Amino acid sequence: xxxxxxxxxxxxxxxxxxxxxxxxxxxxxxxxxxxxxxxxxxxxxxxxxxxxxxxxxxxxxxxxxxxxxxxxxxxxxxxxxxxxxxxxxxxxxxxxxxxxxxxxxxxxxxxxxxxxxxxxxxxxxxxxxxxxxxxxxxxxxxxxxxxxxxxxxxxxxxxxxxxxxxxxxxxxxxxxxxxxxxxxxxxxxxxxxxxxxxxxxxxxxxxxxxxxxxxxxxxxxxxxxxxxxxxxxxxxxxxxxxxxxxxxxxxxxxxxxxxxxxxxxxxxxxxxxxxxxxxxxxxxxxxxxxxxxxxxxxxxxxxxxxxxxxxxxx
Amino acid sequence: xxxxxxxxxxxxxxxxxxxxxxxxxxxxxxxxxxxxxxxxxxxxxxxxxxxxxxxxxxxxxxxxxxxxxxxxxxxxxxxxxxxxxxxxxxxxxxxxxxxxxxxxxxxxxxxxxxxxxxxxxxxxxxxxxxxxxxxxxxxxxxxxxxxxxxxxxxxxxxxxxxxxxxxxxxxxxxxxxxxxxxxxxxxxxxxxxxxxxxxxxxxxxxxxxxxxxxxxxxxxxxxxxxxxxxxxxxxxxxxxxxxxxxxxxxxxxxxxxxxxxxxxxx
Numbered sequence: 037x038x039x040x041x042x043x044x045x046x047x048x049x050x051x052x053x054x055x056x057x058x059x060x061x062x063x064x065x066x067x068x069x070x071x072x073x074x075x076x077x078x079x080x081x082x083x084x085x086x087x088x089x090x091x092x093x094x095x096x097x098x099x100x101x102x103x104x105x106x107x108x109x110x111x112x113x114x115x116x117x118x119x120x121x122x123x124x125x126x127x128x129x130x131x132x133x134x135x136x137x138x139x140x141x142x143x144x145x146x147x148x149x150x151x152x153x154x155x156x157x158x159x160x161x162x163x164x165x166x167x168x169x170x171x172x173x174x175x176x177x178x179x180x181x182x183x184x185x186x187x188x189x190x191x192x193x194x195x196x197x198x199x200x201x202x203x204x205x206x207x208x209x210x211x212x213x214x215x216x217x218x219x220x221x222x223x224x225x226x227x228x229x230x231x232x233x234x235x236x237x238x239x240x241x242x243x244x245x246x247x248x249x250x251x252x253x254x255x256x257x258x259x260x261x262x263x264x265x266x267x268x269x270x271x272x273x274x275x276x277x278x279x280x281x282x283x284x285x286x287x288x289x290x291x292x293x294x295x296x297x298x299x300x301x302x303x304x305x306x307x308x309x310x311x312x313x314x315x316x317x318x319x320x321x322x323x324x325x326x327x328x329x330x331x332x333x334x335x336x337x338x339x340x341x342x343x344x345x346x347x348x349x350x
Numbered sequence: 351x352x353x354x355x356x357x358x359x360x361x362x363x364x365x366x367x368x369x370x371x372x373x374x375x376x377x378x379x380x381x382x383x384x385x386x387x388x389x390x391x392x393x394x395x396x397x398x399x400x401x402x403x404x405x406x407x408x409x410x411x412x413x414x415x416x417x418x419x420x421x422x423x424x425x426x427x428x429x430x431x432x433x434x435x436x437x438x439x440x441x442x443x444x445x446x447x448x449x450x451x452x453x454x455x456x457x458x459x460x461x462x463x464x465x466x467x468x469x470x471x472x473x474x475x476x477x478x479x480x481x482x483x484x485x486x487x488x489x490x491x492x493x494x495x496x497x498x499x500x501x502x503x504x505x506x507x508x509x510x511x512x513x514x515x516x517x518x519x520x521x522x523x524x525x526x527x528x529x530x531x532x533x534x535x536x537x538x539x540x541x542x543x544x545x546x547x548x549x550x551x552x553x554x555x556x557x558x559x560x561x562x563x564x565x566x567x568x569x570x571x572x573x574x575x576x577x578x579x580x581x582x583x584x585x586x587x588x589x590x591x592x593x594x595x596x597x598x599x600x601x602x603x604x605x606x607x608x609x610x611x612x613x614x615x616x
Contacts, residue, residue: 050616084616088615089456089457091615108459112458112459117457119453123449123454124454125449132378136371136375139368140372141364141368141458143364143367184454
C-alpha cells in the first residue's frame with residue numbers, strides 16, 4: 037500500500053508563480069523517504085498541500101488511499117507534521133501544547149496525558165513539561181514539534197527540515213529516535229538540507245527542482261549513478277608539485293593536501309600503490325563532499341541547464 | 351503505535367473531544383489574561399453607572415417608566431457582551447494566525463464548521479462571564495427587574511453568537527493588528543452607542559428613528575431590555591428574527607471562508 041500517492045499535482049500561487057508543475061510521487065508504507073531539492077524547489081508547497089495548509093491548483097493526493105478531496109478528515113488523521121517554522125503557541129506550556137494537539141485529533145484527555153508523558157520522556161523534554169514554550173532552546177523547540185506530531189500516533193510522519201539549527205549531538209539523538217519510530221512501522225518523509233542526514237536515514241529519495249521531480253529512486257541507486265567521487269588525502273610529507281597519476285584528476289590543494297577525482301570502476305588500492313611508489317605517504321583520507329550531495333548538485337545543475345536550454349529554444 | 355490499529359473512535363466522538371479542546375483552550379486563555387478580559391469591563395461598567403447612572407441619571411428622570419439607571423442597565427450589560435464576544439474571538443483567532451499555531455487546528459481532522467463553533471463558543475463564554483460581571487456591578491447600583499428570563503437568555507446568547515462570528519470573520523481578513531482594532535473602533539463602538547444603550551429612540555427626531563432601525567444593535571439591546579423591563583422601542587419578534595438571520599448568515603460566511611482557506615491557506 038502507498039502511504040502517499042500524488043498524481044499530476046500542480047500549484048500556481050496568486051502572484052503567478054508556478055511552484056509545482058505536475059508532480060507524480062509514490063511513497064510506500066513503512067518507508068523512510070527523502071524529499072530533497074534546493075530552496076524554492078517546491079518541497080514545502082508539496083508538504084503544505086498534503087497537510088492541507090496549501091490549496092492545490094490541480095491533481096490528486098491520497099494518504100493511505102484516503103483522497104484529500106473526498107475524505108480530508110481520514111487523510112489528516114493519518115498524518116503528523118513537523119513544519120519548518122515554529123508554529124506552536126509560545127505562551128502555552130509544553131505539556132498543554134501536546135495535550136491540546138491530541139485533543140484536536142479526538143484523543144481523550146487521559147490517553148493524551150499518558151502519550152504526552154511517553155513522548156516527552158522519549159525526546160528528553162519531560163523535565164520541561166511545565167515550562168512555557170518560548171523559554172525553550174531552539175533544539176528543544178524542534179523536539180517539542182516532533183513530540184507534538186506524534187502524540188496522535190500518525191501512520192505517516194512528515195518532517196520539514198527537522199534538524200535545522202540543531203547541534204550535531206542533538207541531531208544524532210533525533211536521528212536515532214526517528215529510526216526507532218520508523219522501525220515501529222511509521223512511514224517517514226523527510227526534507228532536509230543536510231544531505232548526510234538523508235543518506236544516513238532514508239531508503240528512497242525524490243529530488244524536486246523548479247516544481248518537477250527530477251529523480252525518484254532507491255537511495256542506493258541514486259548514489260550508484262554517481263560517476264566520479266573526489267577524495268581528499270592528507271600527506272605526511274610536503275610535496276612541491278602534484279604527483280603523476282595517469283587516469284586520475286589530481287590537484288595539489290596545498291603542500292600536504294591532495295584532491296583526487298576517481299571515476300566509477302577505478303580501484304582505490306591502485307592509487308595508494310602508485311603514490312607509495314613515488315614516496316608519497318598518505319596519513320588520512322575523506323570524501324571531499326557527501327556522496328548524495330555530489331549527486332544532488334549534478335542532478336540539480338543538469339536540471340537547471342536543461343531548463344535554460346528549453347527556455348532558449350522556446 | 352498506530353492509532354488505526356486500535357478501536358477506532360466514532361467521528362462524532364472525536365469531533366466532540368476536538369470541540370471541547372478548543373473551548374477549554376479559549377476558557378483557559380480568558381482566565382490566564384483576566385486582567386485584559388474580565389477586569390476592564392467591570393471597571394468601565396462601574397464608571398458608567400457612577401457617571402450616567404448616579405450623577406447625570408438623577409437629573410434625567412424616568413425613561414420608559416423606569417429610573418434612568420434601571421433603564422440603561424440592560425443596555426450596558428449588552429454592550430459589554432457585544433464588545434467582549436467580538437474582542438475574544440478576533441484577538442484569539444488573529445493571534446493564532448499571527449503566531450501560526452492555527453496550523454495545529456488546520457492540520458487536524460476537525461471539520462471547519464466545528465472550528466468556527468469552537469471559537470464562537472469561546473466568545474460566548476467570555477461574553478457571558480463579562481455580562482455576569484457587569485450584572486453584578488449593576489446590582490450594586492440599582493435594582494434589576496426581570497420580566498422574562500427566557501428572553502433575556504435567548505437575546506444574550508444570539509447577540510453573543512452574532513458578534514463572536516463577526517470577530518471571527520474580522521480575524522480571517524485581518525493582515526495586521528491595526529485591522530483587528532479598526533472595525534471595533536470605527537464601526538462597532540458607534541453602532542453600539544447609537545443602538546439605544548443610553549436612550550430610547552423615541553427621543554430622537556423621526557428621521558433619526560428611521561435611521562436607527564437600520565442598526566442591528568438596536569434590536570439586540572431592545573430585545574434584551576424587554577426581557578428585563580418589558581419595554582422595547584422595536585417589535586421583539588422582529589428583533590429576534592433579525593438576530594437569528596444575522597447569526598445564520600455570518601455562520602455561513604465564516605464556514606465558507608474556512609472552507610476556501612481565505613487568509614488561512616495559500
